[in-house]
Amino acid sequence: MTALLDVRDLRVSFPDGAGRIHPVDGVSFTIERGKTLALVGESGCGKSLTSLALLRLIPPPGRIDDGSSVTLDGTDLLSLKPDALRAVRGRRIAMIFQDPMTSLNPVFRIGDQITEVMHAHFKMSKQDAREQAVLLLQEVGIPDPDERLRAYPHQLSGGMRQRVMIAIALAGQPELLIADEPTTALDVTVQAQILELLDHLRRTRDMAMLLITHDLGIVAGRADHVAVMYAGQLIETAPTRELFDRPSHPYTQGLFASVPRLSGPVGRLMPIAGTVPPPNAWPAGCRFRPRCPIKHPKSETMPPMLRAGPEHEMRCWLAEDGK
Amino acid sequence: MRLPAGTAIRRALATPRGRAGIMALGAIVVFGIFAPFALPDPFAQPDIVSGAMQAPSAVHPFGTDQLSRDVLSRVATGARVSLAVAAVAVALSMTLGALVGLVAGYFGGAVDAVLMRLVDGAMAVPRLFVLLLLVAAWERMPLTALMLVIGATGWLGTSRLVRAEVLRLKDADFVRGAEALGARSGRIMFRHLLPNTMGPLLVAATLGVGDVILLEAGLSFLGMGVRPPTPSWGGMILDGKDVLTAAPWVSIFPGLAIIATVLAVNLFGDALRAASDPRET
Amino acid sequence: MRWLAGRVGQALVTAVLAVVLAFFLMRAAPGDPLSRLGDEHPITPQQMQVLRARYGLDQPISSQFRAFVAGAIRGDFGTSIQYGRPVSGLILQRLPASLLLGGTVLLITFVLGSWLGAAQALRSGSASEQAIGALSLAAYATPSFWLGLVLAWLVGIEWRLLPAAGMHDPLLAADAAWTTRALDILRHLVLPAVTLAAVNIGATMRHERSAMLQALREPYVQSARARGLAERRIRWRHAFRNALFPVVTLFGLWLPLVVAGSVFVEKVFAWPGLGALAADAVSARDYPLLMGVTVLVSLMVVGGALLADAAYALLDPRVRRA
Numbered sequence: 001m002t003a004l005l006d007v008r009d010l011r012v013s014f015p016d017g018a019g020r021i022h023p024v025d026g027v028s029f030t031i032e033r034g035k036t037l038a039l040v041g042e043s044g045c046g047k048s049l050t051s052l053a054l055l056r057l058i059p060p061p062g063r064i065d066d067g068s069s070v071t072l073d074g075t076d077l078l079s080l081k082p083d084a085l086r087a088v089r090g091r092r093i094a095m096i097f098q099d100p101m102t103s104l105n106p107v108f109r110i111g112d113q114i115t116e117v118m119h120a121h122f123k124m125s126k127q128d129a130r131e132q133a134v135l136l137l138q139e140v141g142i143p144d145p146d147e148r149l150r151a152y153p154h155q156l157s158g159g160m161r162q163r164v165m166i167a168i169a170l171a172g173q174p175e176l177l178i179a180d181e182p183t184t185a186l187d188v189t190v191q192a193q194i195l196e197l198l199d200h201l202r203r204t205r206d207m208a209m210l211l212i213t214h215d216l217g218i219v220a221g222r223a224d225h226v227a228v229m230y231a232g233q234l235i236e237t238a239p240t241r242e243l244f245d246r247p248s249h250p251y252t253q254g255l256f257a258s259v260p261r262l263s264g265p266v267g268r269l270m271p272i273a274g275t276v277p278p279p280n281a282w283p284a285g286c287r288f289r290p291r292c293p294i295k296h297p298k299s300e301t302m303p304p305m306l307r308a309g310p311e312h313e314m315r316c317w318l319a320e321d322g323k
Numbered sequence: 324m325r326l327p328a329g330t331a332i333r334r335a336l337a338t339p340r341g342r343a344g345i346m347a348l349g350a351i352v353v354f355g356i357f358a359p360f361a362l363p364d365p366f367a368q369p370d371i372v373s374g375a376m377q378a379p380s381a382v383h384p385f386g387t388d389q390l391s392r393d394v395l396s397r398v399a400t401g402a403r404v405s406l407a408v409a410a411v412a413v414a415l416s417m418t419l420g421a422l423v424g425l426v427a428g429y430f431g432g433a434v435d436a437v438l439m440r441l442v443d444g445a446m447a448v449p450r451l452f453v454l455l456l457l458v459a460a461w462e463r464m465p466l467t468a469l470m471l472v473i474g475a476t477g478w479l480g481t482s483r484l485v486r487a488e489v490l491r492l493k494d495a496d497f498v499r500g501a502e503a504l505g506a507r508s509g510r511i512m513f514r515h516l517l518p519n520t521m522g523p524l525l526v527a528a529t530l531g532v533g534d535v536i537l538l539e540a541g542l543s544f545l546g547m548g549v550r551p552p553t554p555s556w557g558g559m560i561l562d563g564k565d566v567l568t569a570a571p572w573v574s575i576f577p578g579l580a581i582i583a584t585v586l587a588v589n590l591f592g593d594a595l596r597a598a599s600d601p602r603e604t
Numbered sequence: 605m606r607w608l609a610g611r612v613g614q615a616l617v618t619a620v621l622a623v624v625l626a627f628f629l630m631r632a633a634p635g636d637p638l639s640r641l642g643d644e645h646p647i648t649p650q651q652m653q654v655l656r657a658r659y660g661l662d663q664p665i666s667s668q669f670r671a672f673v674a675g676a677i678r679g680d681f682g683t684s685i686q687y688g689r690p691v692s693g694l695i696l697q698r699l700p701a702s703l704l705l706g707g708t709v710l711l712i713t714f715v716l717g718s719w720l721g722a723a724q725a726l727r728s729g730s731a732s733e734q735a736i737g738a739l740s741l742a743a744y745a746t747p748s749f750w751l752g753l754v755l756a757w758l759v760g761i762e763w764r765l766l767p768a769a770g771m772h773d774p775l776l777a778a779d780a781a782w783t784t785r786a787l788d789i790l791r792h793l794v795l796p797a798v799t800l801a802a803v804n805i806g807a808t809m810r811h812e813r814s815a816m817l818q819a820l821r822e823p824y825v826q827s828a829r830a831r832g833l834a835e836r837r838i839r840w841r842h843a844f845r846n847a848l849f850p851v852v853t854l855f856g857l858w859l860p861l862v863v864a865g866s867v868f869v870e871k872v873f874a875w876p877g878l879g880a881l882a883a884d885a886v887s888a889r890d891y892p893l894l895m896g897v898t899v900l901v902s903l904m905v906v907g908g909a910l911l912a913d914a915a916y917a918l919l920d921p922r923v924r925r926a
Binding site for chain 1: 822823824826827828829830831832833834835837842845846849920921
């Protein structure tokens with residue numbers, strides 16, 4: 001079975017002085033139909049740019065470099081003409097963003113923002129679109145959907161706004177939903193509800209999902225696969241269960257150490273010192289080297305993705321050492 | 324965070340429009356200062372009968388007016404008048420605006436409330452009308468008085484600007500520090516706060532110069548500004564109004580001089596504003 | 605609602621202060637309004653006495669002030685020196701022409717200015733954007749009366765395309781159809797309106813441009829793109845609609861500019877509005893008349909700013925609270 005989304009060697013570059021920097025530097029992954037991939041990393045690692053690149057939303061002067069490929073069910077997204085690309089955006093791949101307040105247009109009623117997407121992608125009467133919008137609001141758990149259609153974004157709570165964002169994303173009946181830090185701007189209690197809702201929708205609608213987060217804690221039980229990103233590259237990929245049982249890359253282990261956990265192996269309870277270096281300050285060789293607690297003799301050479309177990313790969317020389 | 328005035332000027336001069344503005348303005352100032360020495364007497368009426376309203380020629384590049392005076396030398400002398408009025412008026416406006424803004428912002432409370440209410444009220448009366456009321460009542464207003472009244476009516480916006488800056492800076496560490504050391508209010512206002520408002524003040528001053536040149540020209544056009552026979556650009560446009568069809572150059576050249584000067588100042592002011600506010604693009 | 609009541613109260617205080625200021629401004633000048641009258645006509649001291657009594661100038665300043673305020677509240681600004689008629693009547697007579705010209709100019713600057721400003725933002729960095737920007741800066745640097753004279757000379761006199769003076773064709777038959785009359789007024793309106801709009805439009809463009817640039821950077825624009833909406837819709841519905849609100853509040857800022865500009869433009873084009881009335885009052889040193897116009901203009905400025913704030917509150921759902 002071929003994957004729904006196949007990303008190969010994705011590189012995003014921005015001009016920097018005379019040259020160009022690559023905040024996303026050769027990222028490859030696949031997402032199967034109806035499955036969830038969690039893309040995990042600290043802020044500045046390039047995970048959000050990766051998600052924007054999938055829909056070619058990289059703001060200029062940034063661009064996706066030649067040699068990258070993003071394929072949706074056999075269609076090469078990077079070579080699509082503007083109109084064809086627009087027919088994919090919001091229709092086959094939908095996206096929700098971190099801050100629902102600023103991602104909703106403040107001067108339009110939410111009903112109009114939902115039906116607008118339907119009219120952009122389907123031939124539909126106003127009446128039908130309205131009825132659909134009511135059903136969508138119901139589906140995402142908004143009470144009094146008839147009333148709420150006429151509300152403006154600022155009249156809703158943060159959690160309700162994110163539900164509206166999700167309803168807008170569902171309006172195109174997408175095959176893939178990209179959720180970029182969907183709960184970061186929300187209260188802790190609301191976070192769980194939104195994640196639950198997303199998971200529920202994915203199952204009932206048989207939708208694939210790319211969940212982007214800095215929080216490993218929300219990944220367990222929700223994602224099928226996890227990809228950990230660091231300094232523009234994926235550094236460890238594995239099925240969720242496998243990754244949680246045997247985090248292998250020192251960086252991933254460090255991430256686990258910084259997540260408060262109730263069960264599982266207790267590692268060093270020390271978060272990793274330092275932050276992700278900016279793209280113009282990446283060290284040669286292994287990019288994690290300056291922060292790595294293990295001084296591997298080969299670390300001055302960039303490691304490729306190496307096999308670390310069944311369906312489990314990582315970008316670390318330790319994998320060669322037969323560990 | 325705003326940039327200090329010096330940095331803003333350097334940055335403004337690095338942009339094409341900033342450089343173009345300051346070079347054009349420099350050329351106009353040099354022209355106003357030196358050209359009158361090389362040109363015919365702007366007051367001389369050599370030949371009213373046959374020398375009046377001559378079209379531009381090699382002898383009179385801008386032609387002559389209905390009194391046979393050389394328009395070019397009158398435009399050059401007019402530059403002196405316009406620029407002098409602008410310089411004095413803007414300097415006065417900025418001083419008054421900075422003073423009121425400093426006092427209102429620094430003392431706050433009732434002082435601030437009263438001053439800002441007054442400023443609100445005064446702002447409702449358009450500056451032109453204030454000036455019209457003043458110059459119409461004044462018998463033969465001399466040029467110095469004209470400069471001063473134009474300056475005295477232009478500080479309202481500046482006081483708001485300075486007040487906002489002071490409010491922003493008041494709680495900054497260096498002010499608190501000075502207060503802790505027992506510095507007096509006057510010292511804090513003039514030594515610590517005022518220098519930090521120079522950036523926005525400079526932008527306001529630059530753009531204010533353009534406004535004043537247009538205002539003075541307008542008043543002179545209404546016959547209420549600079550008194551003839553002293554040449555002023557607005558007054559020359561008024562002179563040429565009656566002979567517009569026969570000798571359009573009498574009005575056209577002083578108008579172009581106004582546009583060139585105000586445009587030059589505003590180009591520089593624009594670049595300065597963009598340079599001192601990183602959000603502007 | 606409570607916000608609106610507060611805003612109205614604030615506007616009232618401002619208006620009262622403006623009127624008081626206008627009165628004391630007149631008093632601040634050396635000499636009194638009648639002292640200039642002798643310049644043109646020989647007046648005997650006895651005649652002057654009578655005139656001073658007629659205009660209340662022989663009273664102490666406090667009672668003059670009381671009389672002025674009492675009159676102003678009733679809409680009575682005394683008698684024009686130049687015309688010998690009540691100031692309020694003269695103003696009322698000129699008001700329609702001023703409103704027609706001012707309204708037209710505001711409409712042009714708002715519609716055209718915000719469209720041009722937004723278009724500039726969308727073409728940010730291009731040659732056409734630079735050209736529009738330079739042109740608007742040049743227009744902003746142009747004295748309205750000079751532009752008016754040049755247009756009157758070229759368009760009105762040399763090319764004979766449009767009337768260069770007045771508001772009506774004096775040769776038009778008294779029984780002409782109303783459409784003919786309206787068209788006649790419209791033809792007279794073109795040059796003054798274009799002149800005033802040209803010199804004022806730059807400010808609107810500048811504000812709209814920066815508001816639009818800001819709006820285009822907002823996350824909801826990217827979010828709209830991610831939904832597959834057409835680019836035109838994203839720009840002109842999502843971004844432009846948001847970028848329009850800040851410009852509405854500038855209405856209060858434009859009004860004084862338009863009013864001041866109309867003094868010159870109405871004089872140049874002999875448009876029978878308040879601006880020309882004020883210009884004539886200045887030349888004739890007709891103090892009561894000038895005061896009356898100034899007070900009215902100030903009230904319009906305060907009212908305009910209030911209206912702009914109210915419109916903003918009504919239009920922008922973020923400010924509009926249930």
